[in-house]
Amino acid sequence: MPDTPAFQDLYPDEWSYCYGCGRLNDKGLHVRSFWDGEETVAVLRPRAEHMALPGIVYGGYIASAIDCHSTGTAAGAAQRAAGKGLDQGPLPRFLTASLKVDYLKPTPLGVDLELRSRVVEVKGRKVVVATELYAAGEVRVRGEAVLVQVPDDFKPQV
């Protein structure tokens, strides 16, 4: 992965406890997402227990990875759309309004999963992100997520 902060490293502390991607959630999955040109990328290795049937990655783990990579991508896209670099202040935080996942073929356990996303739309506080998940050289899963920026007056219940 690039030697730069991930989008998720740039969330304010109080919004960094997400099970999927929060750097301050010590039991979580720690999804970390980066720009790669116009796409974003995240690489993940599921743990042995993240199986559906033996040898196959659990679909809920995949949905989780797509979810958090999409919210991260939305944050990066919103920052870029505002004309700001990743070094210019904390990233905005998005939540998922809807998530669609198509499992095209089984995803093998025991190898890295690469998620690649493109920003389909940035419109006001809404971002749409399309993702492909690769494992062992093949597209296994496609996802599309609609993300909405957390309201400015939202108070995390820490």
Place this chain on the structure above:
Amino acid sequence: MPDTPAFQDLYPDEWSYCYGCGRLNDKGLHVRSFWDGEETVAVLRPRAEHMALPGIVYGGYIASAIDCHSTGTAAGAAQRAAGKGLDQGPLPRFLTASLKVDYLKPTPLGVDLELRSRVVEVKGRKVVVATELYAAGEVRVRGEAVLVQVPDDFKPQV
């Protein structure tokens, strides 16, 4: 919950390691689903670490719960469609072909989540399941899943 086996208790052992619902996965979420008339129901309590923002349940956990409750519901529906009771042999095992989740409003952490599903369609080896997730008396999330029965010649890689 009813004093009867859950659908997931009736999967063959080698297909009972799913992170979301496998009774033999000791690190998993242990989703357990039951008939309630024509609907199916599962009740779950997320752990403290299963947060998105503080106080709100992680969307990936919710997607996982809907995923496994839907595969369980598909298994129950297929058994019922075949004219068999839950006591007549192991349940067939389904995998998710697609999953759509709409997060209508935040789901509060620290209370039970109740998933209620109805079987939209049983057609050959395909089942479609629609789910509503309730927390603190309100529908928070809607899901729809398309499930496909695992091929008879599928060999789990135990």
